[in-house]
Amino acid sequence: VLCFAGEDEQSTEMAARWEDEKVTEAASDGFVAIKIDTKSEACLQFSQIYPVVCVPSSFFIGDNGIPLEVIAGSVSVEELVTRIHKVKQMHTGKGRPLENGSQASTPCPSSQSDGAPESPESRAGVCDTPEAAMPERIASSAGNDEANSGQASQEATNSADEQASHAQPVNDLTLKVERQVFLCRLLNVLTKKLEERREEKRKEEEQKEIKKEIERRKTGKEMLEYKRRQEEELTKRMLEERNREKAEEKAARERIRQQIAMDRAERAARFAKSKEEAEAAKAAALQAKQAEIDARKEAAQRERSAIARIQFRLPDGSSFTNQFPSEARLEEARQFAAQTVGNTYGNFSLATMFPRREFTKEDYGKKLLELELAPSASVVLLPAGRPATSVVQASGSDLWKFLGTILYPLLAVWRFISNFLFTSPPPSQPSVRSAHQQDHSAPSTSGSIEQSRQAVRKRVVEKRGEDFKKEGKIYRLRTQDDGEDENNTWNGNSTQQM
Structure with missing residues (x-):
């Protein structure tokens, strides 16, 4: 048990x-x-x-x-x-x-x-x-x-009668043998367990030895690593010390260079002091001159703003100009236009094309400056009962007149070349009106405009002989600087022959 x-x-x-x-x-x-x-x-x-x-x-x-x-x-x-x-x-x-x-x-x-x-x-x-x-x-x-x-x-002798019905008792020797066998088995098991325990202890000792060896090697590595880190730190400190010394030397050299530069700048400042004073005086004179110029411009601008230059354009394309004070009323400009044109267009009104605006009776009492007609403006005379398209046509004819004035010299050159090639006789020289008479004249039909164009063409052709110089079959333009010296000849080595 x-x-x-x-x-x-x-x-x-x-x-x-x-x-x-x-x-x-x-x-x-x-x-x-x-x-x-x-x-x-x-x-x-x-x-x-x-x-x-x-x-x-x-x-x-x-x-x-x-x-x-x-x-x-x-x-x-x-x-x-x-x-x-x-x-x-x-x-x-x-x-x-x-x-x-x-x-x-x-x-x-x-x-x-x-x-x-x-x-x-x-x-x-x-x-x-x-x-x-x-x-x-x-x-x-x-x-x-x-x-x-x-x-x-x-006991067997005493209980022989009582146990007669039972089996024969077992021999004591058999009981001893069985007991010894049981004990031997139990002893073998215990011995085996003890051996296993000893083996486990031996393995544990071996593991402990292995761990000790690993720990010893780890400690050795740690010592080597510690020494290596110490050497690296020592090398790093030495390198940092060296870099610091170099930085200090560099800073000292930089301070010396800065001191030298400051000395040079001071000498240059002393040397250039008189020059700077001269330049300052010159700059002051320039500023005074510029201020004077600005004052003149402002005065001219004020003077220009005080005068309104108005161009009156007539329905036939002609125009005339007059100056009025910027504080004058629009009614004064209308009266001047009425006195100039007389009763040619009867009752008329004033208008501007850019921006397109027709002045009313209320506008005649306003100043030219308020109506944005200063310092200059272009006003169109609109006869009573005439549609606005007629004004546009007149403006268009005036535009064609302006373009014709620009293109006429080119056409004159072309006609000169054509007449030279085809040997056309030169046209007769008619009388031409002066520009002042054209500004103040008022032709009533489109035929007068065409006549003025023909007059311009004839004038250009008339001046052809004066503007060109003929040398054989070669023509060249004549300038104001042309003189007798242009008749001189030149040899091959750039020497003038008198």
Whole structure:
């Protein structure tokens, strides 16, 4: 019987059940009791063979090593006695009756009276682990063989009549052999476990040695790394010191160069002081002159703004111009136009083309400056009852007149070349009106405009002989700078021949 107990309440109760008188009387014959602490190494070794499921637990193992009954947890005294009798019946039913005194009955490990706590001596003597208790039990079993055999023979003689119906008792020698075999098996198992434990310890030692070696190598690497970092830091400090010295030298040189530059600038400033004064005087004179010019421009602008120059354009395309004060009324300009043209157009009104605007009676009382007719403007005379398209046509004819004036010189050159090539006789020279008469004349038909165009053409052709100079079949333009010196000739080496 192996009892596994811990320090919990159920283990304490189970130990009290084993100390009960009924249990002690029921387990007095044929039982060897061993108490094992669950925290001991013996419990660990036993659990390798027979699993210990719960604590507390009690194992009833036969002499062949097979568990006959396992009690898990704490049970009552009656249940425990019943289990003990059951185990006895199981053991007897297999033909192995328990002989009185065949095995030394061992009381429960905690069989002290009055529930007193166990003493170390009792725990050491009764609850030793199998490794420590096994040799003593083997010796005790060998020493008590003769006494057990005598007692067994006496009991067999006394109970021969009572057990006549049972099988023949087993020979004491067979029981001893089976007991020794069981003990040898248990010893072999324990020896194997001990060897495994020693192997585990050896492996653990090897692992510890390996870890120590790894730690030693790691420490060596760390030392080397530490030395390397120290060397790098030393080199870095030396390099930083050198760079700092170079920076200080560079800064000193820069300060010297700046001082030299400042000295040079000071000398140059002293040298150029007189020159700067002259330039300052010159700049002041230029500023005064510019101020005077600006004042003149402003005065001219004010004078120009004080006068409104108005061009009056007639329906036939002619025009005339007059100047009025910018503060004058538009009515004064209309009266001047009426005096100039007379009753030619009858009642008329004034208008501007850009922007297109026809002045009303309210506008005649306003100033020219308010009507944006200063400093210059162009006003069209619109006769009463004439549509606005007639004004546009007159403006268009005037535009054609302006373009014709620009293109006439080109046409004159073309006609000159045509007359020269085709030998046309030169036209007669008619009389041409002066420009002043054309400005103040007022032709009533478009024929007068065509006549003025023909007069311009004839005037250009008339001046052809004066503008060109003929040398054989070559003509060239005459300028005002042409003189007698142009008749000189030149030889091949750029020398003038007089």
